[in-house]
Amino acid sequence: MAKKDKKTKPQKPENGLQTDLAQITAAGRVIAEHPSNFITPAKMRALFEDAESGDITAQHELFADIEERDSDIGANMGTRKRALLTLDWRVTPPRNATPAEEQLAEAAFELIDGLTQFEDLVIDLMDAVGHGFAALEIEWAFSDGRYYPTAFTHRPQSWFRWSKDDELMLKSQDNQDGEPLWPLGWIVHSHKSRSVQQARNGLFRTLAWLYMFKHYAVHDFAEFLELYGMPIRIGKYGAGATEAEKRTLLRAVAEIGHNAAGIMPEGMEIELHQAASGTTATSNPFLQMADWCEKSAARLILGQTLTSGADGKSSTNALGKVHNEVRRDLLVSDAKQVAQTITQQIILPYLQVNHPNTDPNRLPKFEFDTREAEDIAVMAEAIPKLVDVGVQIPESWVRDKLVIPEPAEGERVLARVVPDNPVNQAALAALSARIPAGRPATREQQVLDGALDEALEMPDFNAQLNPIIKQAVAALAACESYEEADAALTALYPQLDNQTLRGYMQNALFLSDLLGQANAKH
Known part of the structure; x- marks a missing residue:
């Protein structure tokens, strides 16, 4: 990519686009040569x-042809490129950020969030997976006292060349070595797939060979289909046949194959031999070769073949669900590399x-948010049990595992609506049901009801029940049947610490007895 002086901070972008000024070709227009036509190993x-010497034009024109002409490679590359679009993204300030750094993070977020073609930007940057690099020209605008990028235009890799120092240069008719890229004028995303020279990076360097092998296999298979089932025709001529007679015989042999008719001089003959029948639908070396090339390409691009090359034998629906369209390690690597480029070449400038x-x-x-959310149902069942036995679990850890964001200040949050003290409410309903309908309550009954209401509403009443309930719940959680639960509670009952509760209930019963006796005298 273009070198930058780290000591010199950019002041402002250049006016216009570099490609508008550079003469890439004499005619001002780039016309691809399509080197995939009649491709051979030598070619x-x-x-x-040539690419390793710096001239990468033909190499990347070949790569573009491969992605365009091979449906399997094109589909798999499209899947790899678009996988990042399924991820959420965020802009995070540095650790222990100052208020000023927090404001810069907000400005960076507004910049990325305001890009109307952000999805196109991600796909264009991911073009570097196949080619090794992707160059996008930036168009800047000035408004409200700020410079901001308004467009990111992908430029074909064939418009560039590599210098001896692996610096990317824009091709020019006026300069054989190319022109350095303008500072602030370009995004150059170099996608590292292997540790090699820049010209040899990118998956298409390997895919090109698979494309050629598959191309030959399909071409040979087409020729085989053209002749399949047709008998082999052999013409025989006499020792004294002239050149004209030989040509006549050859034409007759060809016409018999296509027209089922032909003429030849007397004394010549044509023999028909049965066509070879060794190739069948289930044993076809041409299709086997093409299938091998496609599976190898899918494995190279996606990291696996289960979802792209399922053959009904080695792959199943269950296995397909285990693997993503793009293997996770490749997805995470792509996300981190593209995110680094966006940070360094969009946000920083x-x-x-x-x-x-x-x-x-x-x-x-x-x-990009590449975290995988844990199973909420499993976590919701396990965490309360761990908390009950005394395990200290930070809330931030749970949020991170479940990918649940922190609520913003004033933001509405979900809450479970539970009736206040449902057990106490049921007890009150049962007591109220004992009072005859239409009969006015006596003064003593009103005192008792008031005391009961006050007791049930006191927080310490439930606090007295909590230790007993926790012990009982812990015992029941370890049981697998009603019999085990009955035995566990029977064994636990003598050990329950209910002295405080028992004293409270004794006092309540004593008060009820006194009020009842006083009411009975009347």
């Missing part, structure tokens, strides 16, 4: 060697242009 090796004092080492970071 492919030659254009690969934007902040440095509009906030000159931005520290490159304290940048807000763009991140």
Whole structure:
């Protein structure tokens, strides 16, 4: 990619686009040569060697042809590119951020959130997976005292060349070595798939060979289908046949194959031999070769073949659900590499242009959310049990595992609506049902009801029940049948600490007895 002087901070973007000024071709228009036409091993090796010398035009034109002409490779590359669009993203401030750094993070978030073509930007950057790099030209605008990018235009890889120092240069008719890329004018995403020279990076360097092998197999299979079932025709001519007679015989042999008719001089003959029958629908070396190439390409691009090359034998629906369309380690790697480019080549220039004092080492970071949420049902069942036995679990850890964000200040949150003290309410309903309908309550009954209401509403009443309930619940949780539960509670009862509750109930019963006796005298 283009080199930048780390000591010099960019001041402002250039006016216009570099590609509008550079003469990439004499006619001002790039016309691809389509090197995939009549591709041969020697031709492919030659254009690969040219790429390693810096001239990458033919190599990347071949790569573009492969993605366009091979439906299987094109579909798998599309799946790999679009996988990132299924992820959420965020912009996070640096650790222990100051208020000023928090404001920069907010500005960076507004920048990315305001990009109307963010999805197109991600797909264009992911073009580097196959080619090794992707170059997007930035168009800037100035409004309300700020510079901001308005467009990111993908430029074909064939418009560039690599210098001896692996610096990406824009091709130009006026400069054989190419022109350096303008600072602030480009995003160059280099997607690292292997540790090699830049020209040899990218999956298409391997896919090109699979494409060629498959191309030959399919071409041979087409020729085989054209002749399949047709007998082999052999013409015989005499020792003294002239050249004209030989040509006549050859034409007759060809016409018999296509027209089922032909003429030839007397004394010549044509023999028909049965066509070979070794190739069948179940044993076809051409299709087997093509199938092998497609599965190898899917494994290279997606990391597995279960969802892309299912054959009904080695793959099942259950296995297909276990594996994602793109293997997870590849998805996470793609997300981190693209996020790093967005942070360093979009957010950093934007902040440095509009906030000159931005520290490159304290940048807000763009991140894709690659976390996998744990099973909420399992966690909801396990966490309360762990808490009950005394395990201290931070709330932040639970939120991270379940991918539940922190609620913003004033934000409405979900809450379970539970009636206040349902057991106490049921007890009150049972007591109320004992009072005859229409009969006025006596003064003593009113005192008793008031005392009961006050007792049931007191928080310490439930607090007295909590230790007993916890002990009983813990014992029941370890049981698997009603018999075990009955035995566990019977064994636990003598050990329950209910002295406080028993004293409270004795006092309540004593008060009830006194009030009852007083009421009976009347």
